[in-house]
Amino acid sequence: MSTEKTATIVLVGHGMVGQRFLEALAERGLTATHRVVVLCEEPRPAYDRVALTSYFSGKTPDDLSMTDPAFIAEHGIELYVGDPAESVDREARTVTARSGLVVGYDVLVLATGSYPFVPPVPGKDATGCFVYRTIEDLLAIEEYAKTATTGAVVGGGLLGLEAAGALKGLGLTSHIVEFAPRLMPVQVDEGGGAALLRTIEEMGLSVHTGVGTQEIVTDGEGAVRGMKLSDGSELATDLVVFSAGVRPRDQLARECGLTVGERGGIAVDEQCRTVSDPRVFAIGECALASDGRVYGLVAPGYEQAATAAATIAEDEAAFTGADLSTKLKLLGVDVASFGDAHGTADGCLDVVYSDSRAGLYKKLVIGRDGTLLGGILVGDAEAYGTLKAFTGSVPPVSPESLVLPAGAGAPAQLGPAALPDDAVICSCHNVTKGTIRGAVTEHQCVTVPEVKKCTRAGTGCGSCVKVLGQLVTAELEASGVEVDKGLCGCFGQTREELYEIVLALRITSYQELLDRYGREAARGGDGCEVCKPTVGSIIASLAPAIGASGYVLDGEQAALQDTNDHFLANLQKNGSYSVVPRIPGGEIAPEKLIVIGEIARDFGLYTKITGGQRIDMFGARVEQLPSIWARLVDAGFESGHAYGKSLRTVKSCVGQTWCRYGVQDSVRMAIDLELRYRGLRSPHKLKSAVSGCARECAEAQSKDFGVIATSSGWNLYVGGNGGATPRHADLLAQDLSDAELVRLIDRFLMFYIRTADRLERTSTWLERLPGGLDHVRDVVVHDSLGICDELERLMSAHVAGYRDEWAETINDPEKLARFVSFVNAPDTPDPVVGFVPERDQMKPDLPLLSIGHRPLEGTSQR
Numbered sequence: 001m002s003t004e005k006t007a008t009i010v011l012v013g014h015g016m017v018g019q020r021f022l023e024a025l026a027e028r029g030l031t032a033t034h035r036v037v038v039l040c041e042e043p044r045p046a047y048d049r050v051a052l053t054s055y056f057s058g059k060t061p062d063d064l065s066m067t068d069p070a071f072i073a074e075h076g077i078e079l080y081v082g083d084p085a086e087s088v089d090r091e092a093r094t095v096t097a098r099s100g101l102v103v104g105y106d107v108l109v110l111a112t113g114s115y116p117f118v119p120p121v122p123g124k125d126a127t128g129c130f131v132y133r134t135i136e137d138l139l140a141i142e143e144y145a146k147t148a149t150t151g152a153v154v155g156g157g158l159l160g161l162e163a164a165g166a167l168k169g170l171g172l173t174s175h176i177v178e179f180a181p182r183l184m185p186v187q188v189d190e191g192g193g194a195a196l197l198r199t200i201e202e203m204g205l206s207v208h209t210g211v212g213t214q215e216i217v218t219d220g221e222g223a224v225r226g227m228k229l230s231d232g233s234e235l236a237t238d239l240v241v242f243s244a245g246v247r248p249r250d251q252l253a254r255e256c257g258l259t260v261g262e263r264g265g266i267a268v269d270e271q272c273r274t275v276s277d278p279r280v281f282a283i284g285e286c287a288l289a290s291d292g293r294v295y296g297l298v299a300p301g302y303e304q305a306a307t308a309a310a311t312i313a314e315d316e317a318a319f320t321g322a323d324l325s326t327k328l329k330l331l332g333v334d335v336a337s338f339g340d341a342h343g344t345a346d347g348c349l350d351v352v353y354s355d356s357r358a359g360l361y362k363k364l365v366i367g368r369d370g371t372l373l374g375g376i377l378v379g380d381a382e383a384y385g386t387l388k389a390f391t392g393s394v395p396p397v398s399p400e401s402l403v404l405p406a407g408a409g410a411p412a413q414l415g416p417a418a419l420p421d422d423a424v425i426c427s428c429h430n431v432t433k434g435t436i437r438g439a440v441t442e443h444q445c446v447t448v449p450e451v452k453k454c455t456r457a458g459t460g461c462g463s464c465v466k467v468l469g470q471l472v473t474a475e476l477e478a479s480g481v482e483v484d485k486g487l488c489g490c491f492g493q494t495r496e497e498l499y500e501i502v503l504a505l506r507i508t509s510y511q512e513l514l515d516r517y518g519r520e521a522a523r524g525g526d527g528c529e530v531c532k533p534t535v536g537s538i539i540a541s542l543a544p545a546i547g548a549s550g551y552v553l554d555g556e557q558a559a560l561q562d563t564n565d566h567f568l569a570n571l572q573k574n575g576s577y578s579v580v581p582r583i584p585g586g587e588i589a590p591e592k593l594i595v596i597g598e599i600a601r602d603f604g605l606y607t608k609i610t611g612g613q614r615i616d617m618f619g620a621r622v623e624q625l626p627s628i629w630a631r632l633v634d635a636g637f638e639s640g641h642a643y644g645k646s647l648r649t650v651k652s653c654v655g656q657t658w659c660r661y662g663v664q665d666s667v668r669m670a671i672d673l674e675l676r677y678r679g680l681r682s683p684h685k686l687k688s689a690v691s692g693c694a695r696e697c698a699e700a701q702s703k704d705f706g707v708i709a710t711s712s713g714w715n716l717y718v719g720g721n722g723g724a725t726p727r728h729a730d731l732l733a734q735d736l737s738d739a740e741l742v743r744l745i746d747r748f749l750m751f752y753i754r755t756a757d758r759l760e761r762t763s764t765w766l767e768r769l770p771g772g773l774d775h776v777r778d779v780v781v782h783d784s785l786g787i788c789d790e791l792e793r794l795m796s797a798h799v800a801g802y803r804d805e806w807a808e809t810i811n812d813p814e815k816l817a818r819f820v821s822f823v824n825a826p827d828t829p830d831p832v833v834g835f836v837p838e839r840d841q842m843k844p845d846l847p848l849l850s851i852g853h854r855p856l857e858g859t860s861q862r
Contacts, residue, residue: 007034009312010095010103012085012252013111014040016049017284017301019066021109022077024309031075037103038077039095041084042134045072050298053162055138056169064135088256090277107279107312110253110266111305114246114285114296119154123216128224129240132163141241145170148239152176152227154213155243156183158328163241164205165331171843174205175235177227179212179244187326187337188361188376191354195361195378199333202359208235216240248286248294261288270318271311272304281308291321299323299428299460323427325391327384333359334381339374339391340365348373351399358702358726362403370394380726385467389423389433425467428460433471440475448472487758488530490514490522495683495758499538508548510535510560534758536560537645540681541753544801545794550679551808552644553815564643567819568805569625574844575833577625578618579605580642581632582678585652585670585690586613595635599628606841612649612687614640619842621829626816629806638804641679645759647686650674651699655692655709664709666692669738673707676742677749679802683756683765686749687721701729704762705745710734714741718748718776719766727763730773733781743792747780750791 009025011018018038025031040046045067055064072079083097088108096102116131118124128148130141141163145151151167153160156178168174176183182193183200197207208229217226217234227235248265250258258276259267265288267275272287274280283304288294295301300322310317325338343350343365353362360379364387367373372390377383387402395402396418419425421434439445439454448469452458458465476483486492491514493501498513507513513535515523527535536557543550549557552565564570569577581596596615600607606618620628632638642648650673653659655666670690680686689698690707699722700706706717712735720729733744756765769775778784780791809815820826821833834845 007106008104009034009036009107009109010105011036011038011109011111012095013113013284013286014038014042014046014067014079014081015111015113015284016046016066016298017113017305018111019046020302021111021283021305021309022075023071024306025312026071026075028309028313028315030309030313031077034106036075036077037105038079039083039085039097039103040079040081042136043082044135045079045081047135049134052132052135052138053166055135056142056166061135085252088252088280090256090258090280093279105279107281109308110274110280110282110286111284112249112252112286115249116242117245117247118242119213119244121213121215123218123224124242126216126218126224126240127222128238129216129242132159132166132241132243133246138166141166141239142170144239145172148172150175150237151239151241152235152237153241153243155245156180156207156209157186157243157245158184158330160241160243161200161330163243165203167239167241168203168205171838172239175237176200176205176207177211177213177229177235178207178209179230181210183207183209184330184335187328187335187341188378189342189363191352191363192335192337192361192376192378195354195356195359196330196333196335198356199359199379200331203331205331246285246296248288250286253282253286258282261292261294264288265294270307270320272308272319273311281311283308289319289321293321295322295324297322297324297326299430302428302460303430323424325388325427327381334377334379334384336377336381336384337375338384338388339372341374341376343374345373351403353403355726357699358722358728360726364399364403366399370399372399385425385464386419388427389419389425389467393420425471426455426457426460426464428464429456431455431457436468436471437475440472441479445472446476446481486519487534488528490518490525490527490531492519493517495534495538496755498535499542499754502535502538502546503542506546508539508546510539510556530758532560533562533565537681537683537758541798542794544797550801550803551805552681553805553809553818558818562645567622567625568639568643568809569620570643572618572844575830576618576844577620577622578616578642579620579625579628579632580610580614580616580640581637582640582674583614583649584674584678585650585667587652587667587671592635592637595631595637599631603628604835604842606843613651614642614649616642619835619844621833622819622821623826623829626810626819630810633804633807633810638678639806641805644681645684646679646681647674647677647688649687650677651687651689651703653690653692653697655690659692661695662692662709663711664692664714666690666698666707666709669707669714669741670698673742673745676799677745679805680749680753680798682749682753684759684761686762702726703729705729705748707741713737716741716744716748719762719773721761721763730766732773732777744780746795747788747791748776750794751776751780751787754791 047064151172152175153164212230215228253266266282284301307317307319327336351364364375365373650670652670656662689700691698715734717729821830835842
């Protein structure tokens with residue numbers, strides 16, 4: 001039985017908001033009763049513009065697509081791609097497309113979005129100038145960058161920083177020019193901008209704030225060659241990306257006589273109807289909402305789309321404003337702002353935590369009555385979901401405890417239970433905690449994907465997914481439902497439980513473990529990409545104690561390893577590998593330095609000193625690795641395990657031997673620790689450092705286990721890390737002797753390996769463990785579980801059984817056979833792995849890489 005469609009809805013524009021509008025129409029059954037026509041300007045249907053930069057990380061246009069062809073077909077939507085609306089005749093109620101297509105409408109919805117603002121400076125249209133808005137823009141930038149060496153981005157906002165990161169990823173020296181005195185001036189204040197600036201400059205990007213672009217300098221052929229800035233300086237560059245904000249695309253509305261705002265935007269009422277014509281709606285970045293704002297975020301656009309669809313369906317709905325809270329990851333740095341982030345409310349107070357060395361800045365804005373009004377988070381936005389949900393209420397703990405990082409005081413652990421039911425968890429789709437609880441209790445959703453499908457929570461920017469998972473688990477447990485905490489679809493046990501099984505029964509084979517203790521359906525199978533490396537790591541950690549081979553490329557173990565472990569080296573973006581020999585404590589003799597230099601010269605490798613006080617050699621082809629290792633081993637080097645989930649480095653300062661402030665021999669201790677724990681396989685990588693005095697030059701408090709000298713011995717800190725989510729380490733014990741220090745580290749590491757989850761750093765593990773640091777101290781210091789003797793025995797077995805993996809490999813012809821690019825042509829190098837010179841060294845040949853792996857045009861074949 002078919003339903004006659006008597007009315008036509010025309011949607012002009014098919015971006016993220018336009019697609020959400022179509023989904024809202026379908027949810028209300030309007031696609032069954034109305035003809036729906038979509039005129040899309042771009043050559044492809046709606047895609048995730050928020051994740052646009054991920055194209056440069058390997059995502060294809062198809063990966064970014066938000067449009068399911070089955071959805072379009074199922075609902076009979078007429079989608080015209082690459083055929084934008086050219087004019088609207090409101091009297092005749094028709095829209096004319098560029099192709100000449102004329103479509104009559106009963107309801108017209110304008111979702112034309114915005115366009116990039118390009119400052120009116122001389123040379124702005126020169127060859128080599130681009131904007132950063134669409135996939136086509138990215139394709140053009142990618143192509144032009146192949147002949148460029150330096151790029152400059154005009155604008156230090158969200159897209160500007162992403163564009164600068166993209167240029168750096170394309171191999172260009174990158175600059176950011178921002179007229180405001182700080183980066184991201186809308187989202188962060190001066191303190192947050194300073195933390196962001198420091199972190200970004202450490203990544204190798206040059207930032208110029210407080211200056212504007214006065215002119216784009218060109219050569220005789222009209223191509224970009226530089227920029228003149230407002231402070232009189234000049235910047236040499238051969239590619240410019242303008243990312244200086246956006247403006248509403250309201251030209252179509254202006255031309256058909258609709259009212260627009262003084263500064264742009266199609267004026268609409270609370271139902272998203274234009275104030276000029278009740279048959280015409282405007283949603284998204286082209287709309288000037290009833291509160292006088294043009295919203296540039298996707299979440300308000302989604303709300304407007306839902307409001308317009310509800311109004312067309314003759315249901316009550318209103319859009320009166322939206323939350324402008326945002327959580328972003330810019331160049332790997334978390335940045336978030338929420339509520340009254342800049343503290344504009346009368347009488348408000350700031351609570352601030354800042355650590356410029358770690359790139360951390362946290363500010364909460366508190367009302368006089370204790371109400372949380374807003375905040376800014378830079379470097380660590382882990383608490384964003386919880387803090388945002390508490391905005392507008394008085395949190396159950398002190399503001400200070402909300403900004404202090406773990407390990408720097410007594411941080412509050414506010415779980416899902418502390419949030420009220422009306423707290424908005426997903427701002428993209430305005431989903432509350434109560435709605436999520438209802439999905440579990442009333443709609444029988446038992447997994448996060450099911451809750452996502454039921455409520456749409458977590459399907460926007462994704463920043464709420466962690467809190468969403470916590471809520472689902474808490475609600476299921478509160479309802480008496482047993483939550484499956486198994487490692488994967490192959491094993492119903494956790495990693496910790498599998499560790500105990502392997503240790504107790506001395507199981508040395510993954511297949512035996514799977515067949516005996518795997519889920520019924522998985523037994524006899526091949527396992528999965530989750531459990532194979534996890535079990536491989538457990539067996540390697542326990543190898544000496546259970547009688548297994550500790551060499552990860554032996555027999556079955558070889559098939560269990562991750563990509564890097566397969567070749568005992570780190571895979572790089574162009575298919576080459578890096579080689580990192582161990583340099584214990586960062587101490588190296590001149591003769592060994594010369595050997596590294598000679599090897600790098602002879603094999604044409606790029607060399608760089610790492611943050612872990614080692615020398616990294618990049619650009620080795622897979623077939624070259626054994627030859628490089630052989631020369632290193634002959635010179636007394638061994639594998640630095642930079643490729644493995646194991647101990648990486650133990651950094652050190654020069655200590656009392658050279659430094660006038662040093663109180664202990666930090667270099668000796670660092671060398672002793674690194675040689676003791678080298679090759680120790682663990683759930684995640686391990687980093688350490690030893691500082692010779694309280695000045696902390698080795699940054700021990702940012703390591704998984706760090707040691708700081710005192711006049712009476714050593715202080716041991718645990719559970720710290722740098723990276724994307726920095727955490728100060730906690731003091732576990734103080735004034736230890738050498739023997740006491742080593743004994744506690746032995747126990748701590750083996751307890752971590754025994755109880756941590758897969759890919760769980762010590763910082764996350766410490767916070768997850770019931771009782772946290774106090775529990776760990778009870779176990780490893782006071783032996784509350786009576787397992788310390790066993791932990792020490794396991795570590796002693798590891799130390800006694802250590803063998804260098806590089807030496808093991810080069811002495812085994814059978815193992816050497818795997819180090820080829822093509823098994824059927826072992827003497828043929830990979831033709832895609834090429835290099836070009838840069839700064840007296842070499843770098844990956846990105847054009848060659850592009851030719852080898854994907855077409856140059858904007859297709860999905862990448």
